[in-house]
Amino acid sequence: MSQPEMSQPEITEASALSDRLSRELPELLELRRHLHAHPELSGEEHQTAALVAGELRQLGWRVREGVGRTGVVAELGPEQGPTVGLRVDMDALPVEERTGLPYASTRQGLMHACGHDLHTCTGLGVARLLAQEPKLGGRVRLLFQPAEELAQGAVWMRDAGAVDGLAALYGLHVVPNLPVGTVGIRRGCLTAAAGVLEVVVQGEGGHGARPHQSVDAVWLAARVITELQQTIARRLDALQPVVISFGKVDGGRAFNVIADQVRLLGTVRCLDLQQHAQLPAWIEETVQGICASGGGTAVVNYRCIAPPVHNNPQLTDLLERCAVDCLGRDKVLPVEQPSLGAEDFAELLRDVPGMMVRLGVAGPEGCAPLHNGAFALEEDALGVGIAVLTATLLAWIAENASS
Numbered sequence: 001m002s003q004p005e006m007s008q009p010e011i012t013e014a015s016a017l018s019d020r021l022s023r024e025l026p027e028l029l030e031l032r033r034h035l036h037a038h039p040e041l042s043g044e045e046h047q048t049a050a051l052v053a054g055e056l057r058q059l060g061w062r063v064r065e066g067v068g069r070t071g072v073v074a075e076l077g078p079e080q081g082p083t084v085g086l087r088v089d090m091d092a093l094p095v096e097e098r099t100g101l102p103y104a105s106t107r108q109g110l111m112h113a114c115g116h117d118l119h120t121c122t123g124l125g126v127a128r129l130l131a132q133e134p135k136l137g138g139r140v141r142l143l144f145q146p147a148e149e150l151a152q153g154a155v156w157m158r159d160a161g162a163v164d165g166l167a168a169l170y171g172l173h174v175v176p177n178l179p180v181g182t183v184g185i186r187r188g189c190l191t192a193a194a195g196v197l198e199v200v201v202q203g204e205g206g207h208g209a210r211p212h213q214s215v216d217a218v219w220l221a222a223r224v225i226t227e228l229q230q231t232i233a234r235r236l237d238a239l240q241p242v243v244i245s246f247g248k249v250d251g252g253r254a255f256n257v258i259a260d261q262v263r264l265l266g267t268v269r270c271l272d273l274q275q276h277a278q279l280p281a282w283i284e285e286t287v288q289g290i291c292a293s294g295g296g297t298a299v300v301n302y303r304c305i306a307p308p309v310h311n312n313p314q315l316t317d318l319l320e321r322c323a324v325d326c327l328g329r330d331k332v333l334p335v336e337q338p339s340l341g342a343e344d345f346a347e348l349l350r351d352v353p354g355m356m357v358r359l360g361v362a363g364p365e366g367c368a369p370l371h372n373g374a375f376a377l378e379e380d381a382l383g384v385g386i387a388v389l390t391a392t393l394l395a396w397i398a399e400n401a402s403s
Helices: 008-037 046-058 116-131 153-159 217-235 273-293 313-327 381-400
Strands: 062-065 072-076 083-089 139-145 166-179 183-185 193-202 242-251 261-270 297-306 332-334 354-362
Touching: 008 046, 008 116, 008 381, 046 062, 046 072, 046 116, 046 139, 072 116, 083 116, 083 381, 116 139, 116 166, 116 354, 116 381, 139 153, 166 183, 166 313, 166 381, 183 313, 183 381, 193 217, 193 242, 193 273, 217 242, 217 261, 217 273, 242 273, 261 273, 273 297, 313 332, 313 354, 313 381, 354 381
Parallel strands: 083 139, 083 166, 166 354, 183 332
Antiparallel strands: 062 072, 072 139, 183 354, 193 261, 193 297, 242 261
């Protein structure tokens, strides 16, 4: 689809926005490095939230703290009329940093290994540019969210009214598989539904030398892990992918004692909402069948932690147009496949149309994966995210404020 050419006033406005961003970027990069060096876990983002709130107040935004525990909400523009929002997340991960950067984490075992430090500073950069608009024709709300990594912070903020009255909501996330200077665009399903799966396998203990006199919970748990994977391929539609991964196995007391109980903890991912609704019963039936065949039983608990993120087509069109204007057509890339990763941004979109853009952060030699101790993004991505999102919010206001 061809993009309409920019008018002279639009070119002038874009140039002014670029000039303002160039002036703000050095200080924003320092802020990002400060946040990177001082990561805070989910629900513990007290210093980060205080820094964010202080910055926003200095810029003239109307700020509320403690929204969804450690969340921050800020508004700018007229009190009445349609409101567009931008959500960024603030929390870090329990990961030991191995980047060797001069501004590496100062907190042992904690790291911004998912780019939320850059997300936070993107939100602050947008706040700075919008605060310099001579007359903001509509209202903008910024959501600085805690606890995305626990898939809980969005629910906290939604329950606290953070999205009440919003007409549209944008978000972003860095990706290490796209080069810096680019953004990734996808309409429709962007991320998977995700759940937490707990299986407690119950057997009967006994002596390790006489397993025939017991019901080995370790053996049954091993079968649950492997046979669930095998059964997916034969019982579920291969065109609707399902992933079940167990990340924690806990059981047994001694090397020569048959374990009577093993607890498995894992995650389930699925793109199709209808299939996702049927998965708990299917998992329960399959696990109980496996355990019963070996003389044991099981307790299965499943909890959905995030529905899929669904990008609204109209909001995606608008961001794509603004990204092309800011970056050029060749820097706006299609995201061909949805991700089986999860994002609690979806919880904020239950009653609000929204869109999440992917922000490329890979340098010439690539980038380590998210949640990896060697993850070191290219900082030039900060300016890209700020430019595209600021232009998009202003374009949304121009299209909707008078309607």
